[in-house]
Amino acid sequence: MDIVDSQVHLGPGGVPEMLAAIDALGVKSVLVDEWWMGTPGHPYYRVGPAGAAQRTTSPTAELAAWAHSERFSYLVRVDPRDPELKAVVRFARDATHARALRVSPGMSRAETADFAGGVYDEVFALAAASGLPVFVQIAGHADLLERIIGKYPDVRIVLCHCGMPPGARLWPIFAQMEGLEDSEDYWRRVGEEPLDQAFTKVLRAAQWPQVALKWAHAPVMFNAAGYPNLAARPFLRKALDAFGAERVMWASDISANQTGESWAELIFAISENPEVSAAEREWIMGRTARQWLAWEQE
Template sequence: MAGTVSDIEIVDAQIHFGPGGISEIIAAMDALGIAAVLADEFWGLDTWGPGYMLTNGAYRVTSPTAELAGWLHPDRFAYVLRIDRNDPEFASLIRMVKTAPHARAMRILPGLTATELDAFADGAYDPMFAIAQQERLPCFVYIPGRADLIPRYLEKFPDLTFVVDHCGMPIEAGIGFLDADRPEGRDNHPGPDVSYFTQVLKLAEWPNVILKWSHAQGMFGTPEYPFAPLWPQLRRAVEAFGAYRIMWASDHGGNQTGESWAELLFCLRDCPDFTVEEKSWLLGKTLRTVLGWHAAMEQE
């Protein structure tokens, strides 16, 4: 149990970076007191890469910078791999992630397009989840504002850990690169629906679901540091899930609403509304536990 806030080991559950930039990320982590990060390597919206298109139209993501960072600094970096359900080798990719020394989980993004959202609703992700459950590989799921579609999978795959990305909430206002659930005739999404969080909290009923607390500033429409209106919402989540089933992430490198990495961390680290023990779980211990990614001192 951490005694004071300064004793908490901070592990960020999602950043984006690359190509390169490892030394710059290390310097920023050291300045902020972040022990380790989980990376989803992402070079931009033009290609959603790094990666390459397959002949059947599936996109196979690669993670060269994150892989290198893991080899150079295994105590500081691990990564998730985004896997396309249409990739004919998805089973092999899942097994590769399970055995790769610096990969810790897979990630799927059915919330990106209306086509994939419909496929998710129709059970098209069953084959992927069956392999992931067999391999005991946690799966991060980005499906904003559609918490109602997740219980089917939670029940069918009770031994698979699902991490619901970005508070499970409808996406921030003004986002124009997603077409799933966009109101007809609009070029972007209308923005926060705070009342929807009640639907997300219902997921706590299933013990195999974890909530990722990220993009909360945008999802709840709370733009001003230190984001005081967020904390009653996070308290609701802690009461529903328990702090041991919630993980904080900055999404540094992919944050759409402009907060600095420091603001995204310190707003929670310094918030008086949560105990040191709760912050210890939220800011790193949950991620370590869910991924089986132990600190260097625990591995010795």
């Protein structure tokens, strides 16, 4: 099986270890979202008035991709407030191994409001013009994509982390990151939303053929910790029935896995799932990512 992991994090010095790991696991390729764990946002530098925007770089991922082009590609995180946003997206479009853009407006109420208010619109306009898909971490607000899709019908969007809001294990992290007086109360309420209710909102996004779903962090999102993540299976079935396997792509996000499964266990939870057909597994585990990222095997 052609396995593509559509989200891993990577930092300096980690390439040989990751290459050895994916060789051992039978993972053909990984899409890197470069983030140096323990230093949120790094590597980046401040740009714009008063340094209000972040412009990320991907030195480790780019070197890995040049050295091992079949094994590594990367996405580019973009900030809608970057005064050179057009140039940043053009650079990503023209970079040999860059496959997508990523934004994360779901990490705070202020950013979610900005997303709804149009602050991120230029990202999607530029992505549509460049042919790059946009990975979106919108944390339970998939409904906000409707306006974007209506305005930019050619854009392709990948909903990150099953499209779900932070649950019981994650809401304290969101509250801490937001850091407001009422953050704990607010994010606790978000985290207590019934899973079926929250996922029904995600499934509505299947009506838009421009939207795919990244099946990442399912163990934590669906209270399914521990291999083989049985409690997540009914939700995966619903996702496949709604989106079709050709719009669901798997990711381990192994560098930030909160529930402790090994990389192998995250793979086998899907590849050995008897409730998913062999054809569906091929799409989820690699073929969907290949098509959406325009990353065919050499």
